[in-house]
Amino acid sequence: MLGLIAPVLLLAGLAGPVAADSPELGENIWKKCRACHDIGPDAIRKVGPPLNDLLGRVAGTFPDYIYSKAMIDAGEEGLVWTPETLDVFLERPKNLVQSTKMSFAGLRKQADRDNLIAFLAVYSSDDQTVRDKHLRSADPQLPAEVLAIEGDRDYGEYLAGTCVGCHQQSGEDKGIPSITGWPSETFMTVMFSYRSKFRENPVMQQVAGSLNNEEIAALAAFFQELEAAD
Amino acid sequence: MTLNRRVFIGSAAAATAVLSAPMVRAAGRPKVVVIGGGAGGATAARYIAKDSDGAIDVTLIEPTRTYYTCFFSNLYLGGFREFASLGHTYGKLAAEYGINVVHDWAVGVDRDAKTVALASGSSVPYDRLVISPGIDFVDGAIPGWDLSTQNKMPHAYKAGSQTQLLKAQIEAMPQGGVFAMIAPPNPFRCPPGPYERVSMVAHYLKANNPTAKILIADPKDKFSKQGLFEDGWTRHYSGMIERLGPDFGGNKVEVRPDTMELVIDGEATKVDVCNVIPAQKAGRIAELAGVTNDAGWAPVSGFGMVSKMDENIHVLGDASAQGDMPKSGFSANSQAKVCAMSVRGALTGSKVFPPKFANTCWSLIDTDDGIKVGASYEATDEKIASTGGFVSQNGEDAATRKATYEESIGWYAGISADIFG
Ligand SMILES: Cc1cc2nc3c(=O)[nH]c(=O)nc-3n(C[C@H](O)[C@H](O)[C@H](O)COP(=O)(O)OP(=O)(O)OC[C@H]3O[C@@H](n4cnc5c(N)ncnc54)[C@H](O)[C@@H]3O)c2cc1C
Numbered sequence A: 001m002l003g004l005i006a007p008v009l010l011l012a013g014l015a016g017p018v019a020a021d022s023p024e025l026g027e028n029i030w031k032k033c034r035a036c037h038d039i040g041p042d043a044i045r046k047v048g049p050p051l052n053d054l055l056g057r058v059a060g061t062f063p064d065y066i067y068s069k070a071m072i073d074a075g076e077e078g079l080v081w082t083p084e085t086l087d088v089f090l091e092r093p094k095n096l097v098q099s100t101k102m103s104f105a106g107l108r109k110q111a112d113r114d115n116l117i118a119f120l121a122v123y124s125s126d127d128q129t130v131r132d133k134h135l136r137s138a139d140p141q142l143p144a145e146v147l148a149i150e151g152d153r154d155y156g157e158y159l160a161g162t163c164v165g166c167h168q169q170s171g172e173d174k175g176i177p178s179i180t181g182w183p184s185e186t187f188m189t190v191m192f193s194y195r196s197k198f199r200e201n202p203v204m205q206q207v208a209g210s211l212n213n214e215e216i217a218a219l220a221a222f223f224q225e226l227e228a229a230d
Numbered sequence B: 001m002t003l004n005r006r007v008f009i010g011s012a013a014a015a016t017a018v019l020s021a022p023m024v025r026a027a028g029r030p031k032v033v034v035i036g037g038g039a040g041g042a043t044a045a046r047y048i049a050k051d052s053d054g055a056i057d058v059t060l061i062e063p064t065r066t067y068y069t070c071f072f073s074n075l076y077l078g079g080f081r082e083f084a085s086l087g088h089t090y091g092k093l094a095a096e097y098g099i100n101v102v103h104d105w106a107v108g109v110d111r112d113a114k115t116v117a118l119a120s121g122s123s124v125p126y127d128r129l130v131i132s133p134g135i136d137f138v139d140g141a142i143p144g145w146d147l148s149t150q151n152k153m154p155h156a157y158k159a160g161s162q163t164q165l166l167k168a169q170i171e172a173m174p175q176g177g178v179f180a181m182i183a184p185p186n187p188f189r190c191p192p193g194p195y196e197r198v199s200m201v202a203h204y205l206k207a208n209n210p211t212a213k214i215l216i217a218d219p220k221d222k223f224s225k226q227g228l229f230e231d232g233w234t235r236h237y238s239g240m241i242e243r244l245g246p247d248f249g250g251n252k253v254e255v256r257p258d259t260m261e262l263v264i265d266g267e268a269t270k271v272d273v274c275n276v277i278p279a280q281k282a283g284r285i286a287e288l289a290g291v292t293n294d295a296g297w298a299p300v301s302g303f304g305m306v307s308k309m310d311e312n313i314h315v316l317g318d319a320s321a322q323g324d325m326p327k328s329g330f331s332a333n334s335q336a337k338v339c340a341m342s343v344r345g346a347l348t349g350s351k352v353f354p355p356k357f358a359n360t361c362w363s364l365i366d367t368d369d370g371i372k373v374g375a376s377y378e379a380t381d382e383k384i385a386s387t388g389g390f391v392s393q394n395g396e397d398a399a400t401r402k403a404t405y406e407e408s409i410g411w412y413a414g415i416s417a418d419i420f421g
Helices: A002-012 A023-034 A069-076 A083-091 A110-122 A153-163 A184-195 A202-209 A213-225 B002-010 B016-025 B039-052 B073-078 B091-095 B161-171 B193-208 B226-236 B284-288 B329-348 B398-420
Strands: B031-035 B057-061 B066-068 B087-089 B100-102 B106-110 B115-118 B123-125 B128-131 B135-137 B178-182 B213-217 B241-244 B253-256 B261-264 B267-270 B273-276 B280-282 B298-301 B313-315 B356-366 B369-379 B384-391
Touching (some): A023 A110, A153 A213, A153 B356, A184 A202, A202 B356, B039 B398, B226 B369, B329 B398, B356 B398
Parallel strands (some): B178 B213, B178 B273, B213 B241
Antiparallel strands (some): B066 B087, B106 B115
């Protein structure tokens, strides 16, 4: 299911919802969800599951909530709640998870969805324990075929020449983040996220934009071997 | 063996004549000589030594014992950076990578015998020669100015004592005095450099000498990141900076160092500081090696930075004429890695991948107001060609500008480690 969404977004190079959206306006839209969902400290299960820490959560995994089989399957196929996946879901839930038991028609207006997602983000802690700690909510979910590309480590070592002028090979962070010792799947996801402009930094968009899938995989293979910073 | 070399390098009194020793030891291994221990040369030496794991004998020839980076030297002028923080030494390259660091000048290259002559009188043989000597100034570019007047009118375009001198002169300006800059014509080292410098001087003056003026005589119609700089100057230093382009005589200048006068289109102005940045060419040793063209630069192929005049010589960094990359420390460092890969491929048969290059130049306009421009490049048969780039935008919020500045600090730390180990 999700296998279809992420690549479409990537290929189209669509920018995901951006940070300029307003959680305050989103709180108004939240009224449409409140009957079925709770959020905030001590949020309880209602008809639907609590939506704290939603960004980064694998679909259908809130403990002790009984989901539809459709939602559980979607999670098992790799659906993770990110601004991009939520945007599709909230526009018309059944478009994303066909047999979900959430009976809600959807939010037609892009701005409503953006603001609501910004509101939900406020209740998502930065520490996304479910996904790798290096991932941000904006990062896309890559299809398994892409993550499975075997990187040529030696090629990666050469290509890394471009990176280590900024990211120290020792893993030290003196103003530019450390990228050593990451799991290669995380590394690739983040590089795609810059390449597809889900992440904002123009330097990294440029760097990632000049790399093809094999090159990203090669870099992932090389950096994975280096000792992680603590 | 390495131990001896370490002792030799470590002792400040050691004479360069001991040089013959490494040559004897190195017999049998292919030899690479690198002229110039700056952004390009030191990176190339380090990558060749590191990645060949001792299979290649690397000698680095560099006259100074401490290399002061031009990059971030403007930040020192603005008071954002200590002078000492710009200095880097060669200890690690010698001790950890086994590079023979020879503190001497290269004074000639015999391309037939494949040897480099040193000022001390000895000569060093090479299988491959890498030249990264940076820039020299075109003689007579600014009437009235030559190297003998550089202490009255500093260029501060090679970092070190010139940079300190310029700072001292700025600090000694009388209240309401005039700081003048003669900007260079294209192509030159660090396209945003003069304008970042103006920003940093303005930052200093605004706090310490707010009625002072800055006058720029510029032979170019336009310059790097112009819209961003001019926007920043209006926001931070309104009324302080005046730039005269070629339409106002910025291309017809001469100087009179004795009377501290700057003459623009026949009209003399008395100034308090005159920062003369003359037209540039490849460092002289490239010319002596016979690898430069009529314009004074060394044409190279992007595939390995190989000289178009001699396939055993590579030229890197500012001295090279390669195509679209700006002359920057970032570029020199990027080119050095492609060069290192090509040298290793030629001498040890290691794998050579298609070249890729990158550059980013950050500039600081005022406290936490950083901007950047960057691009990626690849080698084509014709030149090193840009494959796309980005530049900061006017109207970015303060957080973005601050993050950009912080990024540049991270880069300085990263690139220093990548150049000097
Ligand atoms: C004010 C200013 C600001 C700058 N800011 C930036 C910036 O922010 N970012 C950036 O990327 N770049 C910046 N640059 C540009 C950067 O400094 C140069 O592009 C870079 O240093 C070029 O590297 P290089 O190896 O070609 O030459 P250099 O770094 O100049 O190294 C050349 C070395 O060769 C040695 N040498 C010369 N002749 C001989 C000889 N005959 N024998 C032996 N050794 C010799 C010299 O002593 C020197 O150490 C700036 C430059 C200036 C002037």
